[in-house]
Amino acid sequence: DSVFAAVVQAPEDPILGVTVAYNKDPSPVKVNLGVGAYRTEEGKPLVLNVVRRAEQLLVNDPSRVKEYLPITGLADFNKLSAKLIFGSDSPAIRENRVTTAQCLSGTGSLRVGAEFLAKHYHERTIYIPSPTWGNHTKVFALAGLSVKTYRYYDPGTRGLNFQGLLEDLASAPSGAIVLLHACAHNPTGVDPTLSQWEQIRQLMRSKGLLPFFDSAYQGFASGNLDADAQSVRMFVADGGECLAAQSYAKNMGLYGERVGALSIVCRSADVAVKVESQLKLVIRPMYSNPPIHGASIVATILKDSDMYNEWTIELKAMADRIISMRHQLFEALRAKGTPGDWSHIIKQIGMFTFTGLNKEQVAFMTKEYHIYMTSDGRISMAGLSSRTVPHLVDAIHAAVT
Numbered sequence: 001d002s003v004f005a006a007v008v009q010a011p012e013d014p015i016l017g018v019t020v021a022y023n024k025d026p027s028p029v030k031v032n033l034g035v036g037a038y039r040t041e042e043g044k045p046l047v048l049n050v051v052r053r054a055e056q057l058l059v060n061d062p063s064r065v066k067e068y069l070p071i072t073g074l075a076d077f078n079k080l081s082a083k084l085i086f087g088s089d090s091p092a093i094r095e096n097r098v099t100t101a102q103c104l105s106g107t108g109s110l111r112v113g114a115e116f117l118a119k120h121y122h123e124r125t126i127y128i129p130s131p132t133w134g135n136h137t138k139v140f141a142l143a144g145l146s147v148k149t150y151r152y153y154d155p156g157t158r159g160l161n162f163q164g165l166l167e168d169l170a171s172a173p174s175g176a177i178v179l180l181h182a183c184a185h186n187p188t189g190v191d192p193t194l195s196q197w198e199q200i201r202q203l204m205r206s207k208g209l210l211p212f213f214d215s216a217y218q219g220f221a222s223g224n225l226d227a228d229a230q231s232v233r234m235f236v237a238d239g240g241e242c243l244a245a246q247s248y249a250k251n252m253g254l255y256g257e258r259v260g261a262l263s264i265v266c267r268s269a270d271v272a273v274k275v276e277s278q279l280k281l282v283i284r285p286m287y288s289n290p291p292i293h294g295a296s297i298v299a300t301i302l303k304d305s306d307m308y309n310e311w312t313i314e315l316k317a318m319a320d321r322i323i324s325m326r327h328q329l330f331e332a333l334r335a336k337g338t339p340g341d342w343s344h345i346i347k348q349i350g351m352f353t354f355t356g357l358n359k360e361q362v363a364f365m366t367k368e369y370h371i372y373m374t375s376d377g378r379i380s381m382a383g384l385s386s387r388t389v390p391h392l393v394d395a396i397h398a399a400v401t
């Protein structure tokens with residue numbers, strides 16, 4: 001008998017499991033709105049042209065070898081990533097108060113940051129929004145932090161529960177860590193306005209709460225890299241400290257290359273040097289050092305103004321297609337006379353729409369219409385196309401009537 005005979009079957013991941021179920025469905029009309037990855041109007045994955053160009057340059061450069069990177073990754077990549085999120089004129093960067101480590105995409109950056117905080121930060125409680133990306137709870141709990149939630153989404157208005165958010169942060173213990181989605185909150189698509197961000201900032205700074213930004217969608221939400229980083233930059237502009245986890249999965253389409261960065265903004269250059277030395281001790285026993293290919297693609301694009309511009313154009317095209325899907329879906333529901341107020345579809349931001357459909361309605365749509373999405377009613381707008389909108393509208397209409 002196996003020594004592992006007592007191992008019980010684990011459930012599928014609630015998000016990635018949607019694609020597993022989709023792949024098993026033989027129906028020709030099936031639609032996968034569970035996957036958090038961009039698809040073209042033809043439903044195909046997209047490799048950006050500028051990424052192909054950068055890869056060509058890398059392949060044709062004979063000086064490139066496959067040596068190990070340092071523990072914190074590619075130096076150029078780290079510098080350029082910090083500039084991308086904090087702004088090229090950021091005083092924190094100029095004053096050498098930022099330490100950046102290339103990590104395994106957004107998830108790995110969150111995990112390394114969490115492990116560092118669990119070891120070296122005095123308050124081991126992290127507040128995450130309710131709801132949030134399902135992996136947050138596990139990443140932070142497994143790193144040794146105690147995970148609590150703050151109110152975020154109001155199902156009544158399908159918008160932000162701003163009062164609840166402020167109350168919960170106001171009653172958090174001073175020094176607690178607060179996870180903030182930099183933009184395009186997943187799964188709700190609901191972001192604070194700039195003036196709400198300012199109030200959040202003031203409250204957090206007055207209580208000494210430590211911001212940990214998760215930036216998985218910079219540029220992908222509005223189509224503008226600077227606009228999508230505003231929340232983070234407000235918190236850096238006040239001279240205070242924070243962490244930021246960046247992912248290039250969505251905005252450069254580098255999903256499987258696993259490219260991301262963790263930055264820690266410190267009060268002084270002196271502190272930043274010590275923090276970096278401890279980040280190395282976190283990373284070394286975890287995976288020694290990060291992979292070279294994806295980070296080289298990113299660095300190649302970010303340091304060349306021509307490639308950088310091409311990237312911003314391709315990025316905006318992805319963001320625009322998603323925004324256009326929001327309008328098409330909204331208009332089609334209205335044209336069909338589907339009961340309910342669907343204006344949240346065009347108000348929400350980023351890759352996802354939090355439809356408000358409940359678990360039973362989602363199960364019905366999957367069973368009768370072969371439409372796949374997470375059970376909380378979240379649909380990926382990137383998985384939708386002009387061709388599939390009518391089918392989705394039929395399904396939603398049938399589910400709510």
Ligand code: PMP
Pocket residue numbers: 036104105106107108133181186214216247248249255260
């Ligand atoms: N944070 C959020 C909010 C996300 O939506 C995602 C991607 N689904 C991630 C982090 C991390 O993704 P990755 O590890 O692929 O960069």
